[in-house]
Amino acid sequence: MATPSSEPSEPAKSSESSRSPEVPSDEEVLQAVERYLSGRGNPVRLVAPGTAELSRQPLLEFRIDRRFEERHPGVPERVPGKKLKQIARRPSYTDLATHHVPVPAGFQPTPPVRLVLAGSVAEGPCPDCAAGKRDCDTCGGSGTQDCPDVVACDGCGGGSDSCWSCGGGGSRRRGSRKPPPNASPRTDWCRRCAAPKSACPKCVGFQTMTCPVCDGKRRRKCEACNGAKRVRHKPCEGTGFFTTFIEARITHPVESEQERVAAPAHLRLLTQWRAGWREERLRRVTDKLPADLPETLRGQVERQLALAEREVTRLATLRYLPVARVTVDADPDWVYFAFPERSGSATLKVVRRPAKQRVLRLVGIAAAAVVVALLVTLLVLSVTG
Numbered sequence: 411m412a413t414p415s416s417e418p419s420e421p422a423k424s425s426e427s428s429r430s431p432e433v434p435s436d437e438e439v440l441q442a443v444e445r446y447l448s449g450r451g452n453p454v455r456l457v458a459p460g461t462a463e464l465s466r467q468p469l470l471e472f473r474i475d476r477r478f479e480e481r482h483p484g485v486p487e488r489v490p491g492k493k494l495k496q497i498a499r500r501p502s503y504t505d506l507a508t509h510h511v512p513v514p515a516g517f518q519p520t521p522p523v524r525l526v527l528a529g530s531v532a533e534g535p536c537p538d539c540a541a542g543k544r545d546c547d548t549c550g551g552s553g554t555q556d557c558p559d560v561v562a563c564d565g566c567g568g569g570s571d572s573c574w575s576c577g578g579g580g581s582r583r584r585g586s587r588k589p590p591p592n593a594s595p596r597t598d599w600c601r602r603c604a605a606p607k608s609a610c611p612k613c614v615g616f617q618t619m620t621c622p623v624c625d626g627k628r629r630r631k632c633e634a635c636n637g638a639k640r641v642r643h644k645p646c647e648g649t650g651f652f653t654t655f656i657e658a659r660i661t662h663p664v665e666s667e668q669e670r671v672a673a674p675a676h677l678r679l680l681t682q683w684r685a686g687w688r689e690e691r692l693r694r695v696t697d698k699l700p701a702d703l704p705e706t707l708r709g710q711v712e713r714q715l716a717l718a719e720r721e722v723t724r725l726a727t728l729r730y731l732p733v734a735r736v737t738v739d740a741d742p743d744w745v746y747f748a749f750p751e752r753s754g755s756a757t758l759k760v761v762r763r764p765a766k767q768r769v770l771r772l773v774g775i776a777a778a779a780v781v782v783a784l785l786v787t788l789l790v791l792s793v794t795g
């Protein structure tokens with residue numbers, strides 16, 4: 411059984427004076443529970459064998475952030491225009507594998523480092539246009555496009571209103587079609603059926619009119635280029651040139667892992683806010699876990715600490731709280747929990763919680779009370795009713 415007084419020569423100790431005390435020994439825990447019980451008027455000796463059971467239930471909050479470095483080989487890139495000088499001013503590399511870039515501080519996401527292969531920058535004419543322009547795709551460079559020579563009459567809509575007698579069909583019917591309501595009277599005669607005062611004045615019964623766009627010439631100005639025949643080439647932004655180069659990227663992705671041993675619900679608030687958690691930060695692979703880290707937690711944390719492939723920096727934050735659970739053989743109704751009260755303090759906080767069997771018994775008593783109350787109610791009802 412390790413007690414603090416038995417390890418005064420621990421080398422790390424002098425430099426760790428500000429840290430929490432080490433994991434309390436069994437004896438210290440039992441003594442703390444003894445003090446707690448005698449404070450409640452129940453002096454017992456627990457250190458003697460066979461009077462109490464002690465088990466360890468340490469809590470853990472562990473997080474490791476790792477930054478990796480990934481080198482993505484150069485790929486051809488191009489930007490519109492003559493930008494040789496501009497691109498040549500960007501950071502460049504000659505051997506990507508050995509090129510040094512600073513690793514970003516912290517563990518927030520960072521943009522990739524873009525590097526131009528030295529000597530790879532070149533300007534050249536755009537292969538898909540001439541001087542930044544090319545033939546209009548819609549009209550094939552003619553500046554015009556097909557157009558119908560006649561269109562529906564815009565006076566009558568090209569339907570049966572073209573003539574109230576023949577409806578544009580040409581054969582006169584017995585009894586004219588009824589003019590639409592609010593229609594102004596017509597004066598023209600239909601050139602198709604010869605009915606008087608019935609034809610649309612614009613198409614005089616024919617339903618169609620000469621296309622006003624092309625004036626019947628069947629060609630109109632191209633809508634895409636507005637008749638210009640040639641249009642600005644978008645990919646090269648109308649410059650007629652591209653600047654090409656080889657670009658490699660170095661990225662520094664971050665990954666995080668967490669491990670946790672949480673407190674049971676009945677101890678959660680207390681251990682969260684009023685307990686002396688021990689905290690360690692490990693920044694290097696060679697940094698050691700604290701010597702007093704309980705063995706059960708050590709295994710859980712250690713497997714997260716191995717150096718990962720392409721890892722360049724890390725920060726592991728380890729928080730743990732040594733919690734001891736004590737039951738007293740003479741008083742099985744309660745369970746006692748002990749843990750450091752504040753960080754840097756040797757005082758152990760002791761709390762008690764009802765044992766499961768006591769909870770069950772209380773539930774039983776409560777259930778019995780409900781049954782009794784029901785029986786009394788029934789009795790009262792049967793007497794008064």
Ligand SMILES: [Zn+2]
Nearest residue numbers: 536539643646
């Ligand atoms: Zn172009």
Ligand SMILES: [Zn+2]
Nearest residue numbers: 573576600603
């Ligand atoms: Zn007609």
Ligand SMILES: [Zn+2]
Nearest residue numbers: 563566610613
């Ligand atoms: Zn008409």
Ligand SMILES: [Zn+2]
Nearest residue numbers: 557558621624
């Ligand atoms: Zn037309």
Ligand SMILES: [Zn+2]
Nearest residue numbers: 546549632635
């Ligand atoms: Zn066009």
